[in-house]
Amino acid sequence: MALIKDFSKIAGSSFVNFLIGLITTPLITRLVEPEQYGNWSLFCIYSNVLSTILLLGTDYIIVRYYYQNEDRSYKNKLTRWCFLISSIAILLSIIPIILALTYIRPNWSWFILCLLIANVWVNVINRLVNLLLRFESKINVLSITTILHKIFFVSIAVAALYCIAEHEFEFLSIATVFSTSITIIICLYFIRYLFGSERSKNNYTLHKKEMFSYGLPLMISGCAYILFQATDKLVIGRFCSDADLGIYSSAASFLSLFAILQGSFTTVWWPTVMKNYEHNPENKALYVKANDVICLVMVIIGLTFILSKDLIILLLGEHFRGAVVILPFIIFQPILYTLSETTVVGLNFQKKSKAQLWITILSLVFNVTVNIILTKKFGIIGTSIAVGLSYIFFLTLRTILSYHYYKVNYHFAKMYISVFMLFLLALIHTIFPGKIISYLIVIPLYLCICIMYRSIISYAFNKLMMEISRIRSKV
Numbered sequence: 001m002a003l004i005k006d007f008s009k010i011a012g013s014s015f016v017n018f019l020i021g022l023i024t025t026p027l028i029t030r031l032v033e034p035e036q037y038g039n040w041s042l043f044c045i046y047s048n049v050l051s052t053i054l055l056l057g058t059d060y061i062i063v064r065y066y067y068q069n070e071d072r073s074y075k076n077k078l079t080r081w082c083f084l085i086s087s088i089a090i091l092l093s094i095i096p097i098i099l100a101l102t103y104i105r106p107n108w109s110w111f112i113l114c115l116l117i118a119n120v121w122v123n124v125i126n127r128l129v130n131l132l133l134r135f136e137s138k139i140n141v142l143s144i145t146t147i148l149h150k151i152f153f154v155s156i157a158v159a160a161l162y163c164i165a166e167h168e169f170e171f172l173s174i175a176t177v178f179s180t181s182i183t184i185i186i187c188l189y190f191i192r193y194l195f196g197s198e199r200s201k202n203n204y205t206l207h208k209k210e211m212f213s214y215g216l217p218l219m220i221s222g223c224a225y226i227l228f229q230a231t232d233k234l235v236i237g238r239f240c241s242d243a244d245l246g247i248y249s250s251a252a253s254f255l256s257l258f259a260i261l262q263g264s265f266t267t268v269w270w271p272t273v274m275k276n277y278e279h280n281p282e283n284k285a286l287y288v289k290a291n292d293v294i295c296l297v298m299v300i301i302g303l304t305f306i307l308s309k310d311l312i313i314l315l316l317g318e319h320f321r322g323a324v325v326i327l328p329f330i331i332f333q334p335i336l337y338t339l340s341e342t343t344v345v346g347l348n349f350q351k352k353s354k355a356q357l358w359i360t361i362l363s364l365v366f367n368v369t370v371n372i373i374l375t376k377k378f379g380i381i382g383t384s385i386a387v388g389l390s391y392i393f394f395l396t397l398r399t400i401l402s403y404h405y406y407k408v409n410y411h412f413a414k415m416y417i418s419v420f421m422l423f424l425l426a427l428i429h430t431i432f433p434g435k436i437i438s439y440l441i442v443i444p445l446y447l448c449i450c451i452m453y454r455s456i457i458s459y460a461f462n463k464l465m466m467e468i469s470r471i472r473s474k475v
Helices: 002-031 034-054 058-068 072-104 110-135 139-163 168-190 208-239 242-279 285-307 309-315 318-330 332-343 345-349 353-378 380-405 412-431 436-440 442-452 454-474
Strands: none
Touching (some): 002 139, 034 168, 058 072, 058 110, 058 208, 058 242, 072 110, 110 168, 110 242, 139 168, 208 380, 242 285, 242 318, 242 332, 242 345, 285 309, 285 318, 285 332, 318 380, 332 412, 345 353, 345 380, 380 412, 412 436, 412 442, 436 442, 442 454
16 A cells, blocks of 8 residues: 555654654753743744744645646746745744744844844745645655754754853754755756746646635634644743743653654645545545544553653653653544644545635634633643643544545544543643552553454454465565
8 A cells, every 4th residue: 555655654753753752851951941942932933923924825736736637837937937936935933033022032143133133034935835745656765864854953052052051042043954955955856847948839827826825715714823832931931931941841751752743644634635635535545444544543642751750750851851741642642633634625625725724713712712711720731631632632623524525434432532541641640640550451441442443453463464475485
């Protein structure tokens, strides 16, 4: 199956990235103070929000319209137009961005503001380039450059922080910008042909109004989703100290490791399902099986992560060890988002971008509300619980609305029982940290998951045995 083959390539690079992060995260958290780490976290949040706005939905346009025509001249024309629109938007927004950030973060230097503008620019280009690599089936290139990106960042950051004991915020920001820039240059070499003019018998006209009407609501939705992701940090910054923000952000740094799994799946998922829908719209078995597999894998990963949190937290610097109590719930972000990607396909197929906008806005409102209430009452522990609740709400909205427009018979009962079991374990580990019951209860949870998804486990086992037999026969 092509989906599994491509996913295995991305998963391989993701595992390497995971190992790199596992080794270097302890180094960085020992070289950086919590306050400086918190400032860098805000730098990344602002960059992500601004880059999503300035893409103007062109990334979503590529996802939806790239396979609409197989002619090379059409794809090249679409690529050049998307890059042009985004570049113009960035140039026009430089001065407004600097003025706004000078007001919001008056303690940030002009050097940091210039770095932020540069980071926004490279984020925009990187998003489009990565999409084009996916849709041009250059998964090997994407896998290798993903690893290189991590290596470049870690090398620059650790070398600078180790040699110079101050300006940690500045050095982390420099490493962020330069590592992405180097990776982009490498990626552009492999898709340079997309920016040339191809001769064709047909003079294709891009339906720009239709594309913008599809892409812009998703751009707004994307911004709302990034704010949805960042609400926890912004609320902590408002109601708690900078040190609390740094501690929370250090725990969230583990999310970037597990979010690699999320990115690996979506990298191969959307090109596959869009191609499947365009060529065979009645074939819905792929979506059901993918939902079952992802639910099984992600919930098992979540249970294991929560169970081993006390060992994982030892990787952080001593000043960041207080993050252990918030680890159980923040893992919900990559797990439930990835799961929701398998249930939201109907909204993309039916071009219901406005419905996706409403999903994100409602989820953002819910997230802000529960974050403020729980953070004010319980501090950063309350913030972490709010993250778990918010992503369950997000998954539910995406699933309900997608099913309304494009009915796929997912195994909803099994999916929500699995999510509930994960929530139960996270809550027990948060309320009773270190208690023996919090470790013993995971055994029946593992058994329940395996029993519910025994058909998937059996299928995977049989495939593995067949592959082993095939290898032996060749030997």
